[in-house]
Amino acid sequence: MKRGVLRLALSLALIGSGALITSSGRAAVPGECFEGPVLSGARTLYCIPAEGWNGEVVAYAHGYVPPMAPLDYHGLVMADGTVLPDLVQSLGYAFATTSYRRNGLAVLEGVEDVRNLIDAFPSAFDRAYVTGPSEGGLVTAILAEDELGTQRFDGALSLCGPIGSFRRQLNFWGDFRVLFDSFFPGVLPPSPISIPPTVLAQWETTYAPSIAALLSARPLATAQLISTSKAPIDIADPATAVNTTLGLLWYNVFATNDGIAQLGGNPFDNQSRFYHGSFNDIALNKKVQRFSASPIALANVAHYETSGTPTIPLVTMHTLGDEIIPSWHQSLYQVKLLSHGEFGTIQIPIPRYGHCNFTTAEVLVAFNLMVLQATGEALAQVPAAYDVASTRSEIERAAAEFAARDVEP
Template identity: 30%
Template sequence: MKFLSALVLSFLAVGTCRVQAQPASALAPLVTNQRITHPAEGATSEHGDLGGVPYRIEIPAHWNGSLVVFYHGYSYVPFGPELDRPLTSQETPEYNRGYAIAQSAYSRTGWALEQALPETDRLREYFVKQYGKPKQTFVTGGSMGGALTMVTMEQRPEVYDGALALCGRLGPTDPPMQQRFSFRAAFDYYFPGVMPPLVPTPADYMDSDANRAKVTAALKSDPAKARKIRNLMRLHNDEDVAHMISYIGFIIADYQQRAGGNPFDNRDLVYNGTDPDDSASDNDLNDHVARYAADPVAHQYLVRNVTPTGKVLKPMLALTTTYDPLIPAATISSYPQMIAAAGFSQNFVQQYVKRDGHCTMSGEETGRAFDELVNWVNHGKQPKAGLLP
């Protein structure tokens, strides 16, 4: 099954998602369902559909003339209704500091990089046409939105002054997704029949409370095996294992459908880490786990979406928690290495907050990080890597 139209393919290049700038006239499709309100004196809130894609623009009463483009994260369902809700703790700090916010809902759910990049750039162009060129433009986003922030900064440095990636899926998509697939295969060995088939995963599979409950019950039925899969996945508790196994099933199905086949392969993987005191457990898993081959064409979809270059020409600050079950800090360490290899370490800083959970930094912490970024952009004071001050 082919999911990428010729138009979308024009935005892609091997190794990365490439957004090609177009004339403003070509990026001005009919705005429909437009609703402009003024929630406070001097403030403007614009909602509508741009080329059929829901969007929001929020301009505070004390607008400083600058813009923050915000990317939302991975979503199971259409995101449009979320745009009618109040700004989140990832957006409110910037808004309260006088920045306008522009956000697109994306025309597809799931790992929608190939939709989100051009559609959000089209919204930015629309903002410029409607409200004038901003004094400065920043980009930020959380989770998958952090990955989109990364790609945007690599591809559009002429547009953006700086970036804040929050709990982002930084670095190449392929290695951590292959790891997630391998975890599901290991779970299926320890607890056969609990989850649906892995290749192909049913297209209608959903991450749900019911599926998490099934995984939880299986883990409780055999604490020894539960400990092995927990150790392998480096998770703190069975609740996190249940969440991740259920969630992984959905994203595997999403990627398989988008790629038109199975992009995952664990044939050459040597599993380790199920028991820190004994190799016998690892040996048993390697001897018996099901092995799957990737479809080469499908695998290239995973590579395209996305493999960054490390070419970061403007300041980029990344913020994560110390324990993130969905995007562990260890899985994003390759990106600073890529940036260093490309010769741009001076433009990237990684910081953390001492907290468990995915994207659980507070609004106050997000605001402090954003202040650091703005100070870096405007005054050249690079933040210190490590704990968020």
Template identity: 25%
Template sequence: MSEVPMFTSRPLHARPPALAVFVAAVAGLLAGCASLPSPSPVARPSPATATAPAVPAQAAPAASPCPGAVAAIARCLSGQDSAGAFYLIAVPHGWNGHLVLHAHGGPTLGAPKVERAVEDLERWQIMVRAGYAWAGSTFRQGGVEVRAAAEDTERLRQIFEQHVARPQRTILHGQSWGAGVAAKGAEMFRRTADGKRPYDAVLLTSGVLAGGTRSYDFRTDLRVVYQHLCHNHPRPAEVQYPLHIGLPADAAMTQADLTARVNECLGLDKPASERTPEQQRKVQTIVNVVRIPASSIQGHMNWATFHFRDVVQYRTGGASPFGNQGVVYQGSADDAALNAAVLRYRADPQAVARFAHDTDPTGSIPVPVLTVKGVDDPTAFVELDAQFKATMEQGGSGNRLVQTFTRHGTHSYLSDPTYPTLINALLRWVDEGTKPTPQGIASDCVALEARYGKGCAFMPGYVPAALSTRVPDRDRP
């Protein structure tokens, strides 16, 4: 997968021949569909959008081979929508009548590729195995633009209804960064043209749920602490730029280049026992101060470089919404020296406002919302969920939120029985009015292990600490 490791889903092994054949077949079908309209911009709704806008007439999806993971149990359809996003749909032969509409993590940078939807379906095959139809969009573009991705997801829902079937229930599922997309979409699209809810419930898994203006603060901290320790991003002889822009727009650096620099300084490509004492000291300083595991430093550096550039260059008018003014760093061998030496940046107020409008949830979601997060998630900190709960309460939707937590220390995928358990709970909430409890969900999961295998690890009594206990507060515009 081409996306930055931080917000990728479960790592995939090298693509098997069957998958390569499938991707080629889908690409051939799309290339041969002369009826597909050319990509065109889609009008963006205002923040108060209550009705899902009717999208331009969409070409019917084409029948396509299913990837190997679901080939024996489903039929698949694929296409490219009027805005240019590729999509893939899988309908199990024993369909239960419900649709899981998926918003993927990442985001990737660059043009959309059909492989993204294929990989998502393979990763989330549990939904199809559990009897649900599944639909996922690649989104029309790469980069950090939440509202556009929410529009692409809503467009796919309408394509499914127009050309496949009208589901009994539609569950909007957002994973990682896509959880923010799903939360924003549920706020934006509250009614269809005929007055019905476009989404009956929302499932947010391993979510980045504090919005762009808070979720990425620690990556700004990582850039300045890393530069203080390593002095090679940029090097002293190179053009010096504000670190909170990620990278200058015209910089030719690649991910391979950045990886080489990080390994040069920190030795992350070696076991800890093979690093020099100086390398290990620097790694440990970052782990202690930024509070991320060593294994995730490279991925977060990628994001704080290339995705920060995407945000500044394309989303916020050339100014940075990221800053670290007022941060007091702790955990190093000499905190006073660290705080005196790290570079400081103030977030641009207009950039913050633009980024917040696009990425920050308001907490006004009119349908049931269920979340799950591994308490040791190395990418989307569990404390983000405390911020999301506060946002939902402030937005008047606190009574429509149930949060669950697990003992998993992974981000991309928790376990097969976890997800059907959560969707079952959501459907009971919608259909019967029975609001789930963390304890009930934990019990239900164990009962499903006989069908889906071991993997339940819910912690019913867990309550995350405030985000400020994990990521230090800072001055904000």
């Protein structure tokens, strides 16, 4: 993803530290959020500033939610406690979000529900933008590629989403589970592609604590699991191997049955995969469970793939140590962009461990770059509590270092 990162470094340098974002206490005043109509089964939420609305709207697409959870508005509080609707309104924008019409694998439904969300916005507006993390990052990217002629959105910010290859993402999760079963046999029920209801019901109380204890008790097996799966950890903190393992197994447990139901069959295929990085790769590959993907499922997976042809300004951001949706999605998406001669998309690498592990200031810098591409103007005001000038400098430095060591995909 060198060209996308170089474009980021150049964009930041050309903008200059003073013009990127001006921090100020003179923020707009957030208004009360209110529920809109239920659209195709999806709940809607709208928030319009009580004072200082700039006439523009930010639509938010949330990340993955387990199928059994109630329909609700998710991801509205950031990791540092920032309330997202309040933050967006303090910048002068209205905020809109949807529950989606269903939980689980809801990318295609989410695309339609976000379109419906903005179509039903209760006031006239000048511009609209779309953003979202994780599953919502894929929803955002697909919307950015499908805006030609629809004129719903003027810019998109995709965060930590599986935008490079949805099929490879599914295989990454499946590979991790079969490797876990090889190094820790008998811990989880035998099939990675059919999860018993008891495992879902007892995951938090029984399985997750037992697995965490086992990983700590068997460090050599844990090290081989991480090495063979290529799952990211923080090398400065070996304990993150436990977090990575539990996080990836969580998706296997809570997403597998629903994903198979939505795709019409099993999409995971490792028949020709040779796993390497263990103490004995030959023995590992002889004993690891093998599965073949359903042709119907693979045909349906194609509907979840990006094309690499955004029709509106698009910015993507990913932590380099994302253990759930790896940062290689950025490189794969860059290949798609370059294959279509698309050089305008900016990609931001954040050198940190953790899925969607961004600071609020980093999100603000990325959002500003997206707005700048869409309008030619930077954000006018940002609450002074966010040190965006220092964050901008750190992002520029990290982007330059990454571009210097990265190779063309």
